[in-house]
Amino acid sequence: MSETNAPNTGLKNPFDSWKSIAISLYMTLVGYGVLVGIPVINTAWVTLLGFSEAQGGRIAGMDLGGLAVGGVVTAILITKVDRRFLAILGMFLAVLANALCITMVDYEQVFWLRFLSGFGSGIFTSVAVSSLGASSKPARAFNAMLFAFAFSQALEIHFLPLLTMSGIYIAFIVGFLSTLPFINWIPSFSDSKSYLGLEQSKETIKQVSPDTTIPKFVPWLCLAAMVVTYINIGAYWTYIDLAARSDGADPEWVGLILTLSSLLSVVGCLFATLLSNRYGLLRPLLVTLVFMAIIVGMLANGITDTNILISAFSFNFLWIFIDVYQMSTIANVDNKGRFASLMPGAQGLGQWIGPNAAATILSINLGYSGVFVMCAAAALVAMSLYLFMYFRFRRKIPEFAYAT
Numbered sequence: 001m002s003e004t005n006a007p008n009t010g011l012k013n014p015f016d017s018w019k020s021i022a023i024s025l026y027m028t029l030v031g032y033g034v035l036v037g038i039p040v041i042n043t044a045w046v047t048l049l050g051f052s053e054a055q056g057g058r059i060a061g062m063d064l065g066g067l068a069v070g071g072v073v074t075a076i077l078i079t080k081v082d083r084r085f086l087a088i089l090g091m092f093l094a095v096l097a098n099a100l101c102i103t104m105v106d107y108e109q110v111f112w113l114r115f116l117s118g119f120g121s122g123i124f125t126s127v128a129v130s131s132l133g134a135s136s137k138p139a140r141a142f143n144a145m146l147f148a149f150a151f152s153q154a155l156e157i158h159f160l161p162l163l164t165m166s167g168i169y170i171a172f173i174v175g176f177l178s179t180l181p182f183i184n185w186i187p188s189f190s191d192s193k194s195y196l197g198l199e200q201s202k203e204t205i206k207q208v209s210p211d212t213t214i215p216k217f218v219p220w221l222c223l224a225a226m227v228v229t230y231i232n233i234g235a236y237w238t239y240i241d242l243a244a245r246s247d248g249a250d251p252e253w254v255g256l257i258l259t260l261s262s263l264l265s266v267v268g269c270l271f272a273t274l275l276s277n278r279y280g281l282l283r284p285l286l287v288t289l290v291f292m293a294i295i296v297g298m299l300a301n302g303i304t305d306t307n308i309l310i311s312a313f314s315f316n317f318l319w320i321f322i323d324v325y326q327m328s329t330i331a332n333v334d335n336k337g338r339f340a341s342l343m344p345g346a347q348g349l350g351q352w353i354g355p356n357a358a359a360t361i362l363s364i365n366l367g368y369s370g371v372f373v374m375c376a377a378a379a380l381v382a383m384s385l386y387l388f389m390y391f392r393f394r395r396k397i398p399e400f401a402y403a404t
Contacts (some may be wrong), residue, residue, distance in 0.1 A: 015134040019185035021141060024128040026182075027087070028145050029152045030175040031094075031125030031344070034063050034118065035351060036149060037156035038234075039241040039258060041168060042355075046242065048165045049105055053242055057359030059107075060238045063114035065352030070122020071345025078130055078341050082188045087127045091176045093120025098169040098176075105165075117172075118348065124176070125344045131186055133340025138331040143269065146320050146327075150265035153316075158259040218389065219339045222330050223346045225385040229289070229326065230350025232378035233319060235358040235371055236296050240312060243368045247303040257309060261316040268321040282390045285325040289383035292318045297376030300369040354378070 014020060034041060038060055045056040074086060097117035101110060132141040160168055244254045275284045295314040298307055330339050354375075361370040 013134075013136050014187040015131055016136050017185075019182075020131060020187060021135060021144075023179065023182045023185040024131040024141075025145055025148055027128035027179055028125055028132070029148055030172075030179060031067075031090075031121045031128060032149070033152075033156065033172055033175060034060075034121065035067065035347070036153040036262075037160050038064075038238050038351075038355075040157055040160045040255070042238050043241045043245075044160070044165055044168060045110070049110070051107055051110075053239075054359040054363045055107055056242075057238055057355040057362070059111055059114050061234075061352045061354070061356035061359070062111055063118040064234060064348050064355065066115040066118025066120075066348070067122040067125070068118075068345045068348030068350075068352055070119040070124075071126045071342060071348055072122075073119075074123050074126035074130070075341040075345060078127070083127050083131065083186050084183050084188050086123055087183050087186060088180070090120045090123030090125075090127065091180065093117070094124060095173050095176050096120075098172045101169050102166045122344055122348055126341050127186065129344055130341030133331060133343075138340065142327040142331060143324060146269045146323055147266060150263065150269060150320060153265060154259050154262035157255065157262050161255055219330060221385060221389060222326070223339065223342055225382045226326050226330075226343065226346040227350040227353075228378050228382040228385065229322060230347045231354040231357065232292065232296060232350075232375040232382070234351035234354025235378075236315060236354075236375045237319075238355040239358055239368065239371055240308075240315075243299065243303055243371070244308045246368065247305075247308070249305060249308065253305075254308075257312050261312040264313055264317045265320040268317040268319070269324055271317075271321060282325075282329065282386055285322065285329070285386055286383055286390065288318055288321050288325070289379050289386070292322065293376040293379035293383070296372055296379065298372075300372040300376070303368065 042056045042060050045051050045059055046053055051059065070090065074090075077086060094117050097113045097120060101113050101117070104110065104113060129145075132138060132145060135141045160171070163171065241254055241258065244257075245251060291314070295311050295318065299311055301307075327343065330343065357374060358371045361374060362368075
């Protein structure tokens with residue numbers, strides 16, 4: 001058992017500056033670029049480079065697996081190494097890998113280069129996410145990040161299909177390099193180490209008191225649930241475009257559906273915030289994961305224009321909805337930014353497992369029905385983990401079970 005304490009230093013938190021928050025938000029959008037745009041990127045690997053659907057899924061898994069590894073490495077180094085150096089290192093690796101992908105287009109080459117790109121993105125993104133988590137109001141910062149995600153996702157889904165494969169890589173390169181002039185807006189290690197423990201805001205502390213004893217395994221269990229959640233998200237989002245096309249759907253219609261459904265994420269983020277104020281975090285999260293299992297599992301019964309439409313719109317509404325609750329739950333039990341820096345790693349690990357598992361399912365001829373059954377199962381497993389925490393702590397630590 002460990003006690004969560006928020007030190008009262010009276011010092012101003014440098015992570016609360018508008019510059020730190022602004023560049024951190026922008027860096028997360030750049031760093032998560034492949035994650036949110038993976039349906040059209042995976043389709044591009046298949047249609048433009050001639051890879052099989054299974055190969056496309058494995059490449060996607062390597063890219064997002066690299067994101068996970070980069071996130072874990074950053075979590076280890078974040079308190080020991082200057083954040084600005086880590087961000088520049090991640091940027092360099094991601095830019096290098098994307099540049100090499102322009103000319104190196106064989107499957108094996110792309111396979112390993114995408115891991116390098118993901119690794120760099122993981123370092124880059126984790127610096128940004130941990131900086132948001134180190135602000136005095138991390139839940140509010142994460143909500144702002146997810147609102148921004150909804151718009152960036154819609155833009156990527158709409159514009160990336162208009163580009164060549166090289167154009168997609170160049171877009172990512174430009175995104176990373178555009179952050180370079182503003183890297184010094186992030187507090188460095190030397191500027192921030194005195195503040196790493198004061199991150200819980202009054203807004204958060206009144207939900208989970210600094211005197212509340214939180215078992216050490218709780219943040220880790222939250223991260224495990226996030227991994228399982230992203231197994232579903234990774235597999236579904238990687239293959240939804242190709243699955244719809246396999247049913248003979250018009251590619252332009254599919255692109256329009258994915259773009260419009262991405263905008264629905266904004267509504268999901270807003271609803272999640274409003275509901276958490278009334279019902280807390282865990283209870284709506286449990287219900288949402290059940291609905292997520294239903295809307296991804298419905299495609300296992302056959303893919304039609306109608307159920308693709310319903311599933312895609314519902315998925316994007318619920319995805320951000322779920323992320324608001326997951327990130328806020330971790331923020332409520334993490335006042336040092338340590339577990340916040342692991343969130344990109346948890347998401348990336350799930351995104352690595354999901355597409356690879358889906359690729360295996362396709363390679364043994366179980367089809368997209370098998371993929372969507374797996375997605376539904378992952379959502380239910382994640383729900384079970386959160387259900388365990390809810391029943392375990394609703395009496396012992398009601399501040400956690402009913403935190404908003």
